[in-house]
Amino acid sequence: MHDILNALALYSNYVIVPGLAYGSQLALGALGVTLIYSILRFSNFAHGDTMAFGTMLTIAVTNVFLGWGISAGPLPTALLALPFGILGTVAFVLLTDRLVYRYYRKVKAASIVLMMASVGIMFIINGIVRVAYGPAERKFFDGERFIIKARAFKEMTGLDEGLAIRSTQAITVVVALVVMIALFWFLQKSRTGKAMRAYSDNEDLALLSGVNPDKVVMVAWIIAAALATIAGVLYGLDKSFKPFTYFQLLLPIFASAIVGGIGNPIGAIAGGFVIAFSEMGVTYAYKRFLAYLGPDGWVPDSLMQLLSTDYKFAVSFVILVLVLLVRPTGIFKGKVL
Amino acid sequence: MKNVLYFAIMALAIIGAGELQSWTFALTILNLCIISAIMALGVNIQWGYAGIFNVGIMGFAALGGVAAVLVSQPPIPEAWSAGGSGLGLALLAFLATIAAVIVLRVKTRGMLRKLGTVAIVVGGFFLTRYFFDPAAGAIESVNAAKAGNIGGLGLPIMLSWLVGGLFAAGGAWVVGKVALGLRSDYLAIATLGIAEIIVAVLKNEDWLARGVKNVAGLKNGVVPTAYDLQQTEWFQTLAGQVNIDVITASSLFVKLIYAGMFTVVLLVILYLSERALRSPWGRMMRAIRDNRDAAAAMGKDVTRRHLQTFIIGSAVVGIAGAMLTTLEGQFTPGSYQPLRFTFLIWVMVVVGGSGNNWGSILGAFLIWFVWVEAEQIGGHVMNAVTWFMAEDSELRATLIDRAAHLRLLLMGLILLLVLRFSPRGLIPEKNSA
Numbered sequence: 001m002h003d004i005l006n007a008l009a010l011y012s013n014y015v016i017v018p019g020l021a022y023g024s025q026l027a028l029g030a031l032g033v034t035l036i037y038s039i040l041r042f043s044n045f046a047h048g049d050t051m052a053f054g055t056m057l058t059i060a061v062t063n064v065f066l067g068w069g070i071s072a073g074p075l076p077t078a079l080l081a082l083p084f085g086i087l088g089t090v091a092f093v094l095l096t097d098r099l100v101y102r103y104y105r106k107v108k109a110a111s112i113v114l115m116m117a118s119v120g121i122m123f124i125i126n127g128i129v130r131v132a133y134g135p136a137e138r139k140f141f142d143g144e145r146f147i148i149k150a151r152a153f154k155e156m157t158g159l160d161e162g163l164a165i166r167s168t169q170a171i172t173v174v175v176a177l178v179v180m181i182a183l184f185w186f187l188q189k190s191r192t193g194k195a196m197r198a199y200s201d202n203e204d205l206a207l208l209s210g211v212n213p214d215k216v217v218m219v220a221w222i223i224a225a226a227l228a229t230i231a232g233v234l235y236g237l238d239k240s241f242k243p244f245t246y247f248q249l250l251l252p253i254f255a256s257a258i259v260g261g262i263g264n265p266i267g268a269i270a271g272g273f274v275i276a277f278s279e280m281g282v283t284y285a286y287k288r289f290l291a292y293l294g295p296d297g298w299v300p301d302s303l304m305q306l307l308s309t310d311y312k313f314a315v316s317f318v319i320l321v322l323v324l325l326v327r328p329t330g331i332f333k334g335k336v337l
Numbered sequence: 338m339k340n341v342l343y344f345a346i347m348a349l350a351i352i353g354a355g356e357l358q359s360w361t362f363a364l365t366i367l368n369l370c371i372i373s374a375i376m377a378l379g380v381n382i383q384w385g386y387a388g389i390f391n392v393g394i395m396g397f398a399a400l401g402g403v404a405a406v407l408v409s410q411p412p413i414p415e416a417w418s419a420g421g422s423g424l425g426l427a428l429l430a431f432l433a434t435i436a437a438v439i440v441l442r443v444k445t446r447g448m449l450r451k452l453g454t455v456a457i458v459v460g461g462f463f464l465t466r467y468f469f470d471p472a473a474g475a476i477e478s479v480n481a482a483k484a485g486n487i488g489g490l491g492l493p494i495m496l497s498w499l500v501g502g503l504f505a506a507g508g509a510w511v512v513g514k515v516a517l518g519l520r521s522d523y524l525a526i527a528t529l530g531i532a533e534i535i536v537a538v539l540k541n542e543d544w545l546a547r548g549v550k551n552v553a554g555l556k557n558g559v560v561p562t563a564y565d566l567q568q569t570e571w572f573q574t575l576a577g578q579v580n581i582d583v584i585t586a587s588s589l590f591v592k593l594i595y596a597g598m599f600t601v602v603l604l605v606i607l608y609l610s611e612r613a614l615r616s617p618w619g620r621m622m623r624a625i626r627d628n629r630d631a632a633a634a635m636g637k638d639v640t641r642r643h644l645q646t647f648i649i650g651s652a653v654v655g656i657a658g659a660m661l662t663t664l665e666g667q668f669t670p671g672s673y674q675p676l677r678f679t680f681l682i683w684v685m686v687v688v689g690g691s692g693n694n695w696g697s698i699l700g701a702f703l704i705w706f707v708w709v710e711a712e713q714i715g716g717h718v719m720n721a722v723t724w725f726m727a728e729d730s731e732l733r734a735t736l737i738d739r740a741a742h743l744r745l746l747l748m749g750l751i752l753l754l755v756l757r758f759s760p761r762g763l764i765p766e767k768n769s770a
Binding site for chain 2: 042043100103111112113115116117119120121122123124125126127128130131134135244247248250251254255258302306308310311313314316317320321324325328
């Protein structure tokens with residue numbers, strides 16, 4: 001019994017708790033991608049870099065706050081700066097819509113043209129972030145590091161394995177939950193939210209019923225920018241901020257959105273957790289976990305790791321391909337245009 | 338006529354770089370322009386002819402690069418005797434797994450088929466790993482500081498241009514089989530993923546090509562190195578006659594040989610592409626691109642044609658990838674960055690004119706030239722923009738230091754401007770063919 005609990009604590013410490021946090025971050029990212037897809041009908045390649053842009057702004061404001069001596073006590077100061085980061089990112093994204101995407105909507109360009117335009121935006125954000133902040137890795141976390149420390153957990157439960165919960169992990173899950181509830185409330189109950197769903201479902205019918213397309217598109221960009229900033233800041237607090245990593249997040253985020261069913265918000269969240277837990281589960285070394293569960297004194301020879309952590313992209317990719325082959329609409333029915 | 342003018346301007350720009358900066362620099366640009374042009378031709382075959390949106394160019398270029406290593410490196414018999422049999426068994430196990438899955442999926446139906454596939458895949462994975470892990474470990478421990486990999490075939494590196502094309506074609510076949518039936522943006526994401534995976538494999542599988550430890554000093558076999566040239570007597574007298582110092586002259590000479598060889602490859606591929614474009618095959622591809630349903634109704638097998646084009650285009654990119662590694666004389670998996678190897682090539686094709694081979698070449702020359710020069714000029718621009726700051730200001734120094742990244746911004750601007758105001762590119766596709 002003791003061994004089983006030890007194994008559980010070990011597994012939670014290395015897979016379940018980090019997986020929950022990572023899954024929430026992916027889910028927030030995938031929500032943004034899915035929202036843009038369902039309203040503007042293209043895959044936004046600039047989303048990962050929008051996250052980087054928002055995070056960069058938030059870090060800048062955080063540094064200003066710290067300079068003034070403002071901090072959030074045990075919480076990271078970045079949470080105070082987050083609203084300003086969101087505002088800046090929203091302004092930037094709306095500007096790109098005004099200058100770039102609006103024209104292609106007007107001429108009813110094919111979605112692939114919009115996708116290429118988003119590649120252009122991606123380049124531009126890459127340039128801005130690297131000139132303003134450099135390509136290096138940065139950490140911007142401050143405040144209390146742990147909610148439960150591994151040793152405290154051991155003393156509390158008498159187990160040999162510690163279960164540490166970092167405050168960034170808890171913050172991520174809580175913030176993500178609040179944001180998701182707010183988003184669903186907005187989409188289901190508010191007038192604008194209903195208009196957005198109608199527009200996504202059937203554009204012509206929605207236009208006939210007097211939905212204002214400009215407003216719908218604008219709100220979609222605002223929400224997507226806010227989600228991207230929140231996801232980026234949470235990811236950066238939890239791990240670190242590096243522009244190139246954020247670009248690479250594009251793949252698991254797209255995979256989450258598609259696996260869940262692109263265009264479907266619930267699917268985006270489910271997809272985020274599916275991808276996160278598969279990545280964590282497949283790249284975890286099960287050696288000690290199995291040693292607890294096996295007979296006494298037995299320890300596996302190898303690490304018992306299915307794939308090395310360097311191949312975590314492969315995991316999201318394989319799941320993506322499997323879902324596309326078996327069920328192209330995703331777990332929850334998304335759209336296939 | 339306008340097109341000739343474009344190329345003339347391009348030639349003048351490179352000559353200008355030679356006169357104003359240095360000829361070694363200009364020839365370096367020229368060589369990379371030609372390689373980029375071949376990559377752009379490959380992408381143009383996919384995008385311009387058939388409308389396939391491939392964002393995994395980096396992966397196919399990397400496959401070409403690893404081919405250069407595997408062909409030209411001297412063989413390492415110790416590594417093969419240490420792990421060769423294990424690798425062979427692992428490969429057998431892998432192939433047997435695939436064969437078993439295919440047989441099962443043909444012979445059975447329903448629940449048995451689903452569960453059986455999963456069981457065989459899982460079993461095959463562990464069986465392959467059972468043979469593979471010790472073999473890889475054994476190979477990596479053979480002379481780990483200098484080699485630690487399986488070496489190569491010890492053949493002339495030029496052969497790898499073909500092999501690189503074949504590697505990329507093989508990779509493209511696998512990707513295409515899986516992803517080409519999908520919608521365009523799913524295909525884009527799938528190719529983006531496969532490219533990341535290919536590069537991740539090359540970075541981490543040390544037994545193959547040393548991973549991030551890199552392979553340097555690739556033997557060429559045909560083109561002498563600049564250092565070897567400096568030692569020969571005839572070259573020293575030649576350099577004396579044209580009155581250039583031996584070191585510069587040798588570097589110029591080697592670069593010129595490469596430029597010549599690359600140009601031959603470029604012209605051959607260009608000729609074949611043009612022939613294909615004007616052939617009934619090219620007409621069919623354009624028909625499929627412009628109206629897939631109509632082409633399918635006429636009895637054209639759209640998915641099969643797409644697969645074919647995808648493989649050909651990727652093979653061309655693979656050839657260019659192998660040439661790049663040949664030119665650099667080293668294989669560094671860490672240098673494969675999607676912005677440089679995927680999206681920059683896209684900018685070239687779009688700017689040059691999708692569907693037009695000459696356009697792709699022009700776009701490649703132009704964009705690579707701007708890409709390199711922008712790095713040089715970025716610093717001066719930033720210096721001018723920050724004139725109001727103090728000479729010794731730390732912020733100013735950092736900004737000037739990072740100014741090279743301005744070129745990313747510039748590329749984005751160029752792409753957006755061309756997409757918006759000249760979507761058909763500098764040399765548009767001809768309508769009649």
